[in-house]
Structures are given as structure tokens and as C-alpha cells.
Amino acid sequence: MPLSSQIGNSMSVCLARHALLSIALAGSACLGAGAAQAADANGSFAIRGIGSQTCATYVAALAKPEEFTRYGNWLLGYATAHNRLVPDAYDIIPTEPGVDFPNVVAVVCRSNPQMLLENAASSAVTAIRPLRQTAASPLVQVSADGKTVSIHQDSLKRLQAALIARQIFKGAANGAPSAAFTDALKAFQRSERIAVTGLPDIDTFIRAIVKR
Structure with missing residues (x-):
């Protein structure tokens, strides 16, 4: 099943669950920790591509599978980059990342519509860090x-x-x-x-x- 179909079919259910709603608060509170890893002396870095768009734009795309595929793929790339670059993180998501990571980011975005998508993704990663898998397993x-x-x-x-x-x-x-x-x-x-x-x-x- 294509990524857009997997996420589209589960999104309306996942976003309604109280457990995921807590991620929005945790993600927002942890935003500063993610920004601390930025590249220049002032804690700033360039955000390229879809990540530079707002959370409101991402939320609006959830109902449009042809648009959402682009967002979902960008977020999976973001999660992959995190897995590659951050020590002690083989996989940030313990379950099926094609569905779950974009869902968690969506919850953060619904509570922070003006936040940039990259910042929301960083917040989501920080909030669910306790769930990460530190080494490969079948x-x-x-x-x-x-x-x-x-x-x-x-x-x-x-x-x-x-x-x-x-x-x-x-x-x-x-x-x-x-x-x-x-x-x-x-x-x-x-x-x-x-x-x-x-x-x-x-x-x-x-x-x-x-x-x-």
C-alpha cells in the first residue's frame, strides 16, 4: 500500500487518541533542546524544502493524499537522518515509521499551527526519544x-x-x-x-x- 494511503487511512483515528495528544505538549516544551544543535554561533540554521513550511500547511495537506505523499516522504527522510546522525538511535520509532512518525508530527502541528514543520519534527523526535531502539533487531x-x-x-x-x-x-x-x-x-x-x-x-x- 502506498505511503499516502497508509497514513491517510490511519490519520483520523490516530489524531483523536489521548495518548498522542500528550506529544503536542511534550514536543513544544522540548523545542529549545532541538534548536540547541543548530549550526552557527547564534543557534540558527537554514531549513530547506518542505520543512520550511508551517504546520498549518502540513495539517491542511493531510486531507489531500496527492499532496501529503510529499510531506510524508520528507518526514521519513528526516527520521532517517536522525537515525544516521544521532548516537544511540538505531530507530527513533519502535513501530511502523511510515504511519506513526508523520502522525506524531501532525499532533504537534495541530497544537502549534504557526510552527515550522522542521521544528515540529524536531519536537516530536525529542518527545518520543524514550521509545527509540538503540540497536538493530529483527x-x-x-x-x-x-x-x-x-x-x-x-x-x-x-x-x-x-x-x-x-x-x-x-x-x-x-x-x-x-x-x-x-x-x-x-x-x-x-x-x-x-x-x-x-x-x-x-x-x-x-x-x-x-x-x-
């Missing part, structure tokens, strides 16, 4: 109720460990999907009042690891 497929997502195995282990610590999951943090883990995920999602998918989505990671 992708595993996790399925529930007819839907399947790909996730790094080490990230799945972290999520399992978080649910074990909360005494919700009784199994092992081994990075292997199971019916018991799906049931535990649903129970946790239900308790957090987010979408009950039984899948290790970005909302669940934020609730279980970032907002402890």
Missing part, C-alpha cells in the same frame, strides 16, 4: 483481530517488560507475539481509555513507557 509481525503490524523485536520486549511490571502481562519479555500478550495489550489499552486494538501501536508505547 522485525516481527504482530496480529490481532485481522490486522497486522511490524515491530522491532527488542521494542516488543520492552513493551512486554513494561506490562509485566504493571502486572498486566503474565508471560515472558521475549519479543514473541502470543494470544496472552494480545489479551494483555487489550486490557492495558482499555484501562488507558485508548483504542483497543490488541496491537503494539504508538499510542500504547507512549502510555506504557513514556507516560509512566
